[in-house]
Structures are given as structure tokens and as C-alpha cells.
Amino acid sequence: MSSFKPFFGFMIIPLVMSVCLLVPSFNLTTIDLLMSFAAYAALAVSWNWVCGLGGLMNMAHIAFYAIGAYSCSIAVAKLGIHPIFGILAGTVITATLAGVISYLSFRLKVTELYFALLTLMAAEGIGALSRGFENEYSLGGIYLPFVNDPGRFAFLDKTYYYYALIGLTGVLLALQLWVQRSKWGLLITASRDSERAASSLGVPVVRILTSVAVASAIPPALVGSIFALSSLFVTVDNVFPFELLLSTIIATVIGGLGTLWGPFIGALAVTLIHEGVRRGVGVTDAVGLTDMVYGATLVLIVVVFPGGLIGIFRQLRNARNRRNAEPALRPEHIHV
Amino acid sequence: MSESPVLVAENLTKRFGGLIAVNDVSLEAIPRQILGIMGQNGAGKTTLFNTFAGIYKADGGRLLMDGEDITTYPAWKRSIAGISRTFQIPLPIWSLSVSENVQVGLIAHGKSKSDAKRIADITLVDLGLEAKMSSLPSDLTPGQLRLLEFARAASLRPKLLLLDEVFAGLSQVEQRSTAAVVRKLKDTGIAIIWIEHNVRLMMELADRIVAMDHGRKIAVGSPLEIARNPDVISVYLGRQKTAGAQI
Ligand SMILES: Nc1ncnc2c1ncn2[C@@H]1O[C@H](COP(=O)(O)OP(=O)(O)OP(=O)(O)O)[C@@H](O)[C@H]1O
Ligand SMILES: [Mg+2]
Numbered sequence: 001m002s003s004f005k006p007f008f009g010f011m012i013i014p015l016v017m018s019v020c021l022l023v024p025s026f027n028l029t030t031i032d033l034l035m036s037f038a039a040y041a042a043l044a045v046s047w048n049w050v051c052g053l054g055g056l057m058n059m060a061h062i063a064f065y066a067i068g069a070y071s072c073s074i075a076v077a078k079l080g081i082h083p084i085f086g087i088l089a090g091t092v093i094t095a096t097l098a099g100v101i102s103y104l105s106f107r108l109k110v111t112e113l114y115f116a117l118l119t120l121m122a123a124e125g126i127g128a129l130s131r132g133f134e135n136e137y138s139l140g141g142i143y144l145p146f147v148n149d150p151g152r153f154a155f156l157d158k159t160y161y162y163y164a165l166i167g168l169t170g171v172l173l174a175l176q177l178w179v180q181r182s183k184w185g186l187l188i189t190a191s192r193d194s195e196r197a198a199s200s201l202g203v204p205v206v207r208i209l210t211s212v213a214v215a216s217a218i219p220p221a222l223v224g225s226i227f228a229l230s231s232l233f234v235t236v237d238n239v240f241p242f243e244l245l246l247s248t249i250i251a252t253v254i255g256g257l258g259t260l261w262g263p264f265i266g267a268l269a270v271t272l273i274h275e276g277v278r279r280g281v282g283v284t285d286a287v288g289l290t291d292m293v294y295g296a297t298l299v300l301i302v303v304v305f306p307g308g309l310i311g312i313f314r315q316l317r318n319a320r321n322r323r324n325a326e327p328a329l330r331p332e333h334i335h336v
Numbered sequence: 337m338s339e340s341p342v343l344v345a346e347n348l349t350k351r352f353g354g355l356i357a358v359n360d361v362s363l364e365a366i367p368r369q370i371l372g373i374m375g376q377n378g379a380g381k382t383t384l385f386n387t388f389a390g391i392y393k394a395d396g397g398r399l400l401m402d403g404e405d406i407t408t409y410p411a412w413k414r415s416i417a418g419i420s421r422t423f424q425i426p427l428p429i430w431s432l433s434v435s436e437n438v439q440v441g442l443i444a445h446g447k448s449k450s451d452a453k454r455i456a457d458i459t460l461v462d463l464g465l466e467a468k469m470s471s472l473p474s475d476l477t478p479g480q481l482r483l484l485e486f487a488r489a490a491s492l493r494p495k496l497l498l499l500d501e502v503f504a505g506l507s508q509v510e511q512r513s514t515a516a517v518v519r520k521l522k523d524t525g526i527a528i529i530w531i532e533h534n535v536r537l538m539m540e541l542a543d544r545i546v547a548m549d550h551g552r553k554i555a556v557g558s559p560l561e562i563a564r565n566p567d568v569i570s571v572y573l574g575r576q577k578t579a580g581a582q583i
Contacts (some may be wrong), residue, residue: 182449183443183448183452186436186439186440186443187440187443187444189429189431189432190429190432193429193430193431193432194427194430196411196427197423197427197428197429198412198429198440198444199390199410199411199412200389200411200412200415200420200421200423200427201412201420201441201444201492202412202415202444202445202492203412203440203444204410204412204413204444205412
């Protein structure tokens with residue numbers, strides 16, 4: 001049983017991802033809904049790296065997504081080159097930005113709330129810059145050609161982009177599991193929990209947490225690129241929705257900050273909340289019902305399942321283990 | 337004298353605003369020796385450790401480790417260079433198990449995961465913490481938290497071990513097993529600097545003692561010399577007549 005456990009963790013990832021990949025073929029729901037679920041999942045899993053594992057409230061995640069969308073669409077629509085160059089450029093830019101922001105923050109001792117504010121301002125700044133460029137050079141946004149050219153990642157059928165997002169999410173989860181079980185896992189947790197204790201034990205805290213921030217900045221750029229390729233239209237208003245940042249954070253927190261499956265489950269919850277509200281009040285959520293439902297869910301989670309939705313599974317498992325274990329531990333059995 | 341010092345502190349000074357917490361302190365840590373540091377609350381003992389370990393940057397003076405100037409090294413690099421320390425107020429990594437708390441340092445010092453686990457568990461067994469290895473630090477008593485501090489620092493086999501009141505709050509049994517480990521470490525060739533309020537214990541274990549008062553080093557010498565030093569008696573031992581009488 002115990003020798004099986006380490007493999008079980010890795011086995012369950014392809015299993016869940018396969019189920020996700022099969023969903024479109026049953027036509028149970030629209031591809032757009034699945035796409036947004038998969039995007040939330042990849043965004044939340046990677047935000048959980050920097051915030052849940054690294055303890056850094058990085059609000060620039062959404063800007064990394066936008067940078068990915070822009071670099072990919074500019075490569076295709078403006079430069080006419082293969083999107084892969086745009087995608088790579090996007091990841092290099094976001095990784096560098098994340099590295100610089102976190103390194104400087106450590107140097108200047110910008111922590112916690114200040115770090116959140118700083119990164120939020122960085123995101124705002126990048127948003128304003130993009131708007132400026134858009135007004136100057138590309139009024140109305142960037143359009144990508146609507147063609148079928150699989151060699152250049154152009155598919156008429158959006159399902160392929162959904163597959164890409166699910167594949168990405170699976171890779172991210174496997175990576176996280178591997179890192180958490182490797183020796184890096186301990187070094188990251190130690191760095192997050194106590195800079196003083198960790199550094200006194202020889203852990204290069206700044207390097208470790210900066211690496212985590214850099215790693216977590218790459219997936220949002222990839223998700224942004226996939227968004228650009230699938231929606232064929234990139235404008236400031238659709239790649240900088242504050243809602244996306246909020247949903248990413250909510251998904252991670254209600255799912256279970258710092259856990260493996262929490263953000264994934266949280267992404268599912270957030271998608272269902274969105275869809276529920278959409279069906280309830282129509283396409284435009286003018287009254288902000290989504291936010292209210294978010295708020296209510298958040299309160300519910302904090303009160304009932306402090307560890308996040310993933311905590312429900314834990315509690316069930318613990319309850320079962322207790323049930324199984326109890327008979328052996330009862331005093332009358334010991335005396336027999 | 338015997339061996340050459342591992343750590344040489346030259347005229348170290350550390351200020352907090354107007355307060356000079358460590359004032360022009362020089363000392364040497366020698367392998368196979370326990371250097372005791374005594375002084376009243378607020379004398380600057382912990383601050384001195386923090387400037388040794390790189391938690392604070394010194395405002396003046398130099399630190400040499402095996403002849404190498406480490407004054408500007410960050411804390412983690414000093415640890416790698418061979419300085420390990422315990423925190424007076426235990427600073428466990430709360431979300432890691434007791435064993436993992438010890439493993440972190442070993443891994444940072446280049447040990448493989450399995451070696452780190454093996455060494456951590458041996459260290460914890462030596463200190464009588466085997467029953468708590470997979471518990472979280474929140475399950476430990478204050479005394480056990482101090483032992484964990486000690487285990488984390490000692491497991492790294494440093495060249496210099498800085499112990500900040502590791503015996504405070506330990507039971508008699510724990511004091512004895514810890515003292516045994518300290519002696520064992522000393523015999524392996526480690527230099528130890530040890531802050532302790534328990535004068536009796538210090539007289540028993542230390543080879544040399546530095547007495548501090550208001551950030552200054554006021555005396556250095558063998559336990560007997562310190563016990564007879566008039567300055568020390570007037571500022572320190574004089575106020576602890578019972579402890580003084582037991583020497
Ligand atoms: N981070 C800090 N900021 C400001 N003042 C400090 C700081 N750390 C220590 N001090 C002050 O420096 C002086 C020396 O403190 P330190 O903790 O080094 O004393 P100590 O000798 O270890 O005392 P104790 O026996 O109580 O542990 C004290 O007056 C203390 O208030
Ligand atoms: Mg102190």
C-alpha cells in the first residue's frame with residue numbers, strides 16, 4: 001500500500017486529464033465553457049506556485065497572460081512569423097519580468113501587502129502601456145487570420161485549443177508534484193515559512209523564491225498565447241479583464257492554497273459559478289452577481305472548509321481512516 | 337596556544353538607532369573549545385550572534401572565517417561556510433515535520449534527500465526526539481522546540497556552532513542528553529560559542545568565557561579567572577549571590 005502511494009499521485013494526473021479530454025466528445029456543454037475552465041485551471045495552478053508555495057502575492061499574473069496573448073498575436077498578425085516565436089518571446093519576457101520584480105522586491109524588502117500592491121501596479125502599468133500602443137498602432141485590436149493551418153497552430157475547431165490547455169494543466173500538475181517531492185520542495189517551503197530560519201540553515205531564500213516566481217510566470221504567457229490563437233482577436237479589453245485575475249485568485253483560494261489539486265477543483269467551481277450566474281441573469285452580469293456569489297462562496301469555504309474545497313476530500317479521507325483505525329485502538333481490544 | 341581559530345571577530349559593532357547593542361567586540365573561536373558568553377539581559381549577546389550569522393550586517397569591524405573575510409556574506413552563505421546557529425526564540429518551519437526541519441539544512445548543504453533523512457533521524461534519536469520525528473513543530477513542548485533548534489544546527493557538522501541559551505527550559509534529562517551531544521560535538525573538532533544564563537552550567541562546560549555588559553566585552557578568560565574578575569563580579573555575579581556561591 002505504501003509503496004503504491006508515490007505512483008498513485010502521478011497516475012491520477014493523466015487519469016483526470018484524460019477524463020477532461022473526453023468531455024467535448026459527449027457534447028455535454030459548449031467548448032467555450034470548457035475553454036474557460038481549462039484556462040482558469042492552468043492560471044490557478046501556476047498562480048498557486050508563486051502564492052501558495054512561494055508565499056508571494058503576485059498580482060501581475062494577469063499581465064503575464066496579456067503579454068503572452070500580445071506576443072503571440074503580434075508574431076502571427078503583424079510580423080507574419082510562426083506563432084512559436086511569439087509564444088517563446090512571451091515566456092521569455094514574462095519570466096524575465098517576474099525575475100526582476102521579485103529580485104528587486106527582496107532587495108528592497110517589499111513584502112506581503114506591499115508586494116501585492118507593487119505587482120498590481122506593474123500589471124496596471126503594462127495594461128496602460130498596451131492601451132497606449134493599441135491607440136497608436138493598432139486601433140481596435142489585433143486580428144489573427146481565420147484559417148486552418150495546424151502547422152502554425154491555427155485550427156478552425158476550438159476543441160484543439162482546449163486539448164492544449166488541458167495538456168498544459170496536466171504538465172503543470174505533474175511538475176508541481178515532482179518538485180514538491182524532490183528536495184526543492186523542502187527548500188521552497190522553508191523559504192516561504194521563515195526566511196530567517198531557512199537562510200540560517202544555508203538556504204539561498206532569494207534565489208529559491210525568485211525561481212518559483214519565474215517558473216510561475218511562464219504558464220500564464222502560454223495560456224495567453226492559446227487564447228490569442230483561439231479567439232483570433234486580441235485587444236486590451238479582452239486580455240486585461242480584472243475579472244480574470246479575480247477568478248484565478250478565487251479559484252486558488254477556494255480550492256485550497258498551496259495544495260496540488262485545490263486550484264484545479266477551484267477552477268471548476270469558478271467556472272460553474274460563472275455559468276450559473278450567466279444562466280440565471282443573462283449574458284451581462286450588470287448587477288455584479290458573480291462577485292456576490294464569489295463572496296458568498298468564499299465566506300462559506302472559510303467557515304466550513306478552512307483548507308479549501310480540497311479539504312472536503314481530506315476530511316472524508318480522515319473520517320474513513322479513523323473509522324478503519326478505531327476498532328484496533330479501543331481499550332477493550334488492547335486488553336483482550 | 338593550541339589550534340588556530342576558525343572565527344576571528346575584530347572590533348564588531350552593531351547599532352540600532354542610537355543604541356549600540358554590540359560595541360567594539362573582538363573574540364576568537366577555537367576548534368575543540370567551548371567559548372561561553374555571559375551577560376545580563378540586553379547585554380548584546382544575541383545581537384553578537386546575529387552579526388556572526390549574517391542576520392544583521394555589522395556597522396563596523398570584520399569577521400574572518402579560516403582567514404577568509406566573510407563580513408559581507410549573506411546569512412545562507414555563512415551557513416555554507418560553516419557557521420550554524422540556534423535561535424534563542426525557536427524559529428521552526430511550522431509546516432514541515434520535525435525531521436524535515438532538520439533535513440532542510442542538510443539538503444541546502446548539498447546532501448541527497450535520502451542522506452538528509454538518515455542524518456536528520458540519527459540526530460533526533462541522539463537528542464531523544466525519535467517519537468516526534470514525523471510530528472509538526474506545533475506538537476512539541478517548548479523544551480523540545482529548543483532541542484529541534486539544536487538538532488538543526490548540530491546536524492550540519494559546522495566548523496562553528498553558535499548556541500543561544502539551548503538549555504533554557506529543558507528538563508534535567510534533556511539537559512544531560514544535550515550536554516552529552518555538545519561534548520561529543522566539541523570532541524569532533526567543532527568550535528562552539530555558547531550563550532548561557534545558567535552560571536553553574538557554564539563554569540562546568542566552557543573552556544573560556546567572555547563576559548559582556550551593555551554591548552561591551554568586559555572580560556575574557558578561563559571560568560576561574562572570570563569568576564574572580566572584579567568587573568564581572570560587580571556587574572554580573574554580584575547580583576546572583578547564590579549562583580556565585582555555588583562555583
Ligand atoms: N532588532 C532590534 N532592533 C532594535 N533593538 C534591538 C534589536 N535586537 C536587539 N535590540 C536591543 O539590543 C540590545 C541587546 O539585545 P540582545 O537581544 O542582543 O541581548 P541579549 O544579551 O541576548 O539579552 P537576553 O539575555 O535577554 O537574551 C537590547 O537593548 C535590545 O533591546
Ligand atoms: Mg539573547
